[in-house]
Amino acid sequence: MKIRRSERLIDITHYLLERPHTLIPLTFFAKRYESAKSSISEDLGIIRRTFATRGTGILETVPGAAGGVRFIPTISEEEAKQFITEMTVRLAEQSRLLPGGYVYLSDLLGQPEVLRQVGRLIATQYVDQKIDAVMTVATKGVPIAQSVSMYLNVPFVIVRRDSKITEGSTVSVNYVSGSSERVEKMELSKRSLPRGARVLVVDDFMKGGGTVNGMRSLITEFEAELVGITVFAESTFDGPRAIDDYTALLSVDKVNSQSDTIHVKAGNYLQRAFKH
Amino acid sequence: MKIRRSERLIDITHYLLERPHTLIPLTFFAKRYESAKSSISEDLGIIRRTFATRGTGILETVPGAAGGVRFIPTISEEEAKQFITEMTVRLAEQSRLLPGGYVYLSDLLGQPEVLRQVGRLIATQYVDQKIDAVMTVATKGVPIAQSVSMYLNVPFVIVRRDSKITEGSTVSVNYVSGSSERVEKMELSKRSLPRGARVLVVDDFMKGGGTVNGMRSLITEFEAELVGITVFAESTFDGPRAIDDYTALLSVDKVNSQSDTIHVKAGNYLQRAFKH
Known part of the structure; x- marks a missing residue:
């Protein structure tokens, strides 16, 4: 026929x-x-x-x-801009404010249409680069990594803070958690990343950059290569960040627990992805 | 124009x-x-x-x-059968065998094309039912929940075993971990599930069913409704399971650490999804 x-x-x-x-x-x-x-x-x-x-x-x-x-x-600059503007409004919703100045994000990062757009945005940024794997840390980075991996059509790997018997042999590194200044440990299954792999790191939220810096050390341990770092949202941080070369879709400018307000603006994504 | x-x-x-x-x-x-x-x-x-x-x-x-x-x-029965057969072969790869008879799955559940098909399969099974949210437990269930949520176009919620400051108020339940017989705790952000929501539970692996049973208790605590349970793989379990009404795409029949072999067959998915 x-x-x-x-x-x-x-x-x-x-x-x-x-x-x-x-x-x-x-x-x-x-x-x-x-x-x-x-x-x-x-x-x-x-x-x-x-x-x-x-x-x-x-x-x-x-x-x-x-x-x-x-x-x-890919996503057009116009559509990307529209999505980011929409997110700045949604992130600033007062009901997201948690004790300690944290911002509740789990609902947004559990919505398929939000994740689809986040995936398209981040994939567009790296469209000209060879990427072999997307890396993130459990748990909240996982949906973002998966979405990016769908659009780039490469696997994603999950770094864990707790050891699990079902991961087999692992490689671990210590890192300084930026917010608490404590030394913590993260690990990745040994078989999850081949030597020389070109890795894109993504995460939901970045404050001091300690977690992302831990992933950078892990990539070095695996003799792999870091291609780039993109987070859904960054927040203002007093003092030097462990990471300076990164992209953020959104920037949580100031969380004021007194007046119950969250200031959110666009991050540096648009400048970086569309080369202004 | x-x-x-x-x-x-x-x-x-x-x-x-x-x-x-x-x-x-x-x-x-x-x-x-x-x-x-x-x-x-x-x-x-x-x-x-x-x-x-x-x-x-x-x-x-x-x-x-x-x-x-x-x-x-949806997925056709033929395509579903083909995918499950392919997975039985891949799951039985000797290199997946971990100490203690565990099976390494993280590579498969980090591959976009595998996750796409798993999502389509599970979504097809519930195509005639109203579902408001997909629920899973961190970390390894997350990619499956996300994939199903993409195809059903409903949000997914992540139950956690560890408390996180970024989740806000939570509701917690105790459950008996089937494998270790220990009483453990799991919790879910209070704002993540509205009362009366119809919930589909998914997970990567089920042994005794304790974890899934914990999620069932959580659903009750939220005054929500359990629509169904589907896992990527079940394994044989000696003794009564905490859960009997569930669907499994794959069934890990026997892990023999002596001879280094894993026996994998199709689970009850095809019978249940295509009503034989």
């Missing part, structure tokens, strides 16, 4: 969206729909233009016998 | 896939593409048929003034 163009366009779109950053040969589609390669080529041209117009992402063409197409999800 | 059908089909497909279980009025698309509602209706008919043929999911039509279309992602 021959498949019509309209059906092909729908199914190719679905197929590509489920497999970001994966090279798919034209012959695969030609066979799947029993269509000529020239027709598939035309289909892909229409999809490429639509994806570009709508800001869905880039459909890259790799020429040659071993070539094909590769879908690279 | 008028948008051609081919471009509409691509963009509608993308729009729907990103927003599962969301009712979208025809007028939204008509406005987005400056097209007649009758054209949009035809587009949606083509998408509905293609999604059905390819096993992408169901495009539901809700008639009337407040109506529209709703995309419900």
Whole structure:
């Protein structure tokens, strides 16, 4: 049975969206729909233009016998800006204020549509770099790491503060927790990261940068390479940070427990991701 | 500028896939593409048929003034079977065997394409039921909960074994850990689950069922309702389980540390999800 163009366009779109950053040969589609390669080529041209117009992402063409197409999800600067503005409002909600000046984030980071956008934003920032794995620390960084990993189509690894029997042999490092100044320990399963892997570190919240700095040490222990650090939100911190080269989507400027207000502004993401 | 059908089909497909279980009025698309509602209706008919043929999911039509279309992602029995068979092979890899008869799973549950399929499988099982939230326990259940939540388009909540200052007030319960027979404690942020919420519990691995039973108690404490329990893998357990009504994608039959072999078979998922 021959498949019509309209059906092909729908199914190719679905197929590509489920497999970001994966090279798919034209012959695969030609066979799947029993269509000529020239027709598939035309289909892909229409999809490429639509994806570009709508800001869905880039459909890259790799020429040659071993070539094909590769879908690279991105977000437009406009959509990114809109999302960040929306988040500054939501983060500043008074009901988020917890004792000690902490901000409640778990509801936002448990919402699929928020996580989808966070994943798209962070993946867009690293679109030109080779990344082999996304790293985060348990528990609250996990949803962010997973979302980024979906859009980059690479695995994510979870660093833990507590030892678990189900992780096998681990490599551990000590780090100074910025907020408490205590020396703590974090570890990662030995088999989770190959030597030389290029690693992107993500986390939900950064204050002094101690936790992120611990992950940096772990990456060194694994003889892997740190590509970048992006956090959902940073907060103002008195004194030197353990980390200075990082990206934050949001910046919690000041938490005032007296007046029960949270000041939130955009972080440096837009400048960094869109190279201003 | 008028948008051609081919471009509409691509963009509608993308729009729907990103927003599962969301009712979208025809007028939204008509406005987005400056097209007649009758054209949009035809587009949606083509998408509905293609999604059905390819096993992408169901495009539901809700008639009337407040109506529209709703995309419900599902997986076909054939694709589900294929994925489970593939997983039985991967889980049985000798290198997964850890001291004490544990099985290393973290690599699989950190791979986006594995998590996508796990999410689609579990979401398909509950496609006819109203679900308000997905619940799991930190840390290893989180990726599964997130994936299911993406396909059901509902939030997920994370129960913790350790108290965190960033969760605000919590409700805690004690539970008997099946493997160690110890009484432990788990807790959930008070604001994370509204009364009456219909909750789906997921986890990575179930032995005695103690952890899942703890989550059941928590749901009762929140005056919420348990809709179902699905785990990625169960393992054989000597003695009565704390939980008997549950679904498992995989069943780790026997871990033999002497001969270094792991026996894995399909769990009861296929029977339960496809009502045999």
